[in-house]
Amino acid sequence: MIDYTKHEGAAITEDMIDDIAVSFSENYGVWGPAVKPEKQGRRVRASPARLRADCLPSSPARNFLVQAKDKHRLVGHVIATRWTFENLSICWITQLCVNMRYRHQGLATKLLIKLSEDNDDSAVGILSSHPFAIAAVLRALGKRLRQTNECVGNSQIKTIMASCPVDYVRTARLRGSAFESNVDDGTISCADTKFFVDHAEPHAALDALRDKGIKWPLGRLPEGHEFLAFVERP
Incomplete structure (x- = not known):
């Protein structure tokens, strides 16, 4: 259990x-072809100090961790930061990771549901290269992975992200037709975060969604970018 x-x-x-x-270093992903040759194909790793710096900003942000354990063994976790923007409570998921042996069991969605308990978030955001992470956020919020406007529906998203206490969110450059005009490269909703994780696993996830008849609503993902979802709660 x-x-x-x-x-x-x-x-x-x-x-x-x-x-x-x-857990992150053992399960997250590997570096892609855009990094130095000696790093390509190696696991993306994070030291405790790096994880704290990247995912757990200082006050007044409020940081949360949800752990999933199987007989005291950590098998998944989600880290999130909450802050206030113009009287709105914003929740940003800064890390979501599930042990490879425990995937495809709904564990990510359950982590996110636990995260949302006893909180009145106005909106939830995530940057991730993995389509299944985006899908889990939508499921946890009772949304469907069908329409772009359900995934990125707030015209203030740039300003909201610029107010985020998390550095990589605040400095991300938004890309795609959801934010820019005259876009012809297939991008819809993503951000340049300079995170060059390998995209083989995300591409396989997109193929799996396509096989289920689901049209991916966030478009193409260039190297060094992550998909962006920002979901408002009713």
């Missing part, structure tokens, strides 16, 4: 950060 626990702020201990850094 998988147990889900949520922790906030100071309750996120150094031991927890150590565990999720190991």
Whole structure:
């Protein structure tokens, strides 16, 4: 049986950060062809210090961690930051990772549902190269992976992201027809984050969605970019 626990702020201990850094480094993905040859194909790794710097900004942001454990073994986690933008409560998912042996069991969606418990988020955002991570966010919020406007529907998204306490979100450059005019490269909703993870696994996920008759609503993903979803809650 998988147990889900949520922790906030100071309750996120150094031991927890150590565990999720190991899990991320073992399960997330590998570097793609745009990085130095000696890094290509190697696991993307994050030290506890790097994870804290990238995903857990300082106050006044509120940081959350949800862990999924199978008999005390960490098998998945989600990290998120919440902040206020013009009286709106924004939640940004900064890391979502599931152990490879536990995928395709709805674990990511359950992590995200646990994250949303007892919180009145106005909107939830995520940058991810993996279509299944985007799909899990939509499922957790009761949305469907069908229409672009359900995935990115707020005209203030640029300003909201610019206010984000998380550095890589705040500095991301939005790309695609959802944000730019005269786009002819197939991009719809993504951002240049300079994160050159290999796209073989995301492409396989897109093929799997296509086989189910689902048309991917966020367009093409260039190297160094991540898909962007920003979902408003009713």
